[in-house]
Amino acid sequence: MSETTTAPTELPVYMLRDGFDPAPELGALRETERVGRARSPFGIDVWVLTRHDDVRAALADSARFSNAAPVRGVPGMPKMDEATIRRMRAGNPLLVDPPEHTRLRRFLTPEFTVRRMRRLEPRIHEIVDERLDAMQRSGPPADLIAEFALPVPSLVICELLGVPPEDRAGFEHRTGRLLNMSIPVDERMRLQAESRAYMSGLVAREQREPGEAMLGMLVREHGDDLSTDELIGIANILLIAGHETTSNMLGLGTLALLRHPDQLALLRDDPDAVGPAVEELLRWLSIVHTGVVRTTTTEVEIGGTRIPAGELVVFALPAANRDPGATTDPDRLDVTRGEVGHLAFGHGVHHCLGAPLARLEMRVAYPALLRRFPGLAEVPGTAAFRSFHVVYGLTELQVTW
Incomplete structure (x- = not known):
């Protein structure tokens, strides 16, 4: 099998799950070593932070843990020149640090306010x-995932962004495979290119005739401040993150409640219980394994472990939560419980922009x-x-009533 068709067959410790729970190995790493080493699905060694306070502090420290450095040397990834890399990363707030992150976020924050x-x-x-009703x-x-979650x-997210709802099947299929780490990297790169091409068409449409949804607003109000590549990148990440995360929370969260009927009854029967229940499900399930891989900009020491500059670091959110x-x-x-100090939405400047929408x-x-x-x-x-996905969840759940 050629390098360009290989795919990981084993999961790193920070992606291991036992049903709803992080695998025992991950808990053991948190309790003993605190900071571990693992081989990522990309075939690159990374450092793994597991404790809540360590992860929270690192998430808040974009000066020493950078989102901006592209991951190099991924086995099977096609070689790209610097211009192509910049174009593919443009507009994605998850892949930049302040002040560029601050600039991009400023355009988007008003659309995700409580109001x-x-x-x-x-x-x-x-x-x-x-x-x-359907x-x-x-x-x-009925398959709860396909029919509801x-x-x-x-x-x-179609409503919010201005994406035609009839395009839903196409972007759902692309995203589901794009985030599946068992798919060979060259196939996922092809899907990423398809996603950008699709979004490029939508952005071009809005540039010709801006609509009333978010894409149209960005073109109309910030078209002079955002390049076309940035508009494509912003819309693409919002479309992907806007449906993948919440859909897996709805599917996996419902299964968790069905298997804990006393907890289900509390949520169902008491309107005041819904908010705290959502926070607890976010904490307990922690469907995002790590978020974006960070790169150390200087040597850092955590719990007696020294991590050199230029190293890749992941934050094991299920273990931390x-x-x-x-x-x-x-x-x-x-x-x-209703505690809101969990890290399911991250922390610091990269705290999930869409958290208010997901909660709602x-x-x-x-x-x-x-x-x-x-x-x-x-x-x-x-x-x-779905164990190999960047976002943990279910591919199917048949329910009856």
């Missing part, structure tokens, strides 16, 4: 109800699903976990 989310909330309720008409059993956030040093009885799902979608979708189908139950043996 903006409140204006969007009635439409989110409509989308959720439409998907529940499930009810079709009758059980994936289309709800996909349709919401289950750290006994940060939360009492962290392995227990308790929807009344979950606060609407979970209780609506559970109240519409009070007898909701999983079909045994159908929950298929």
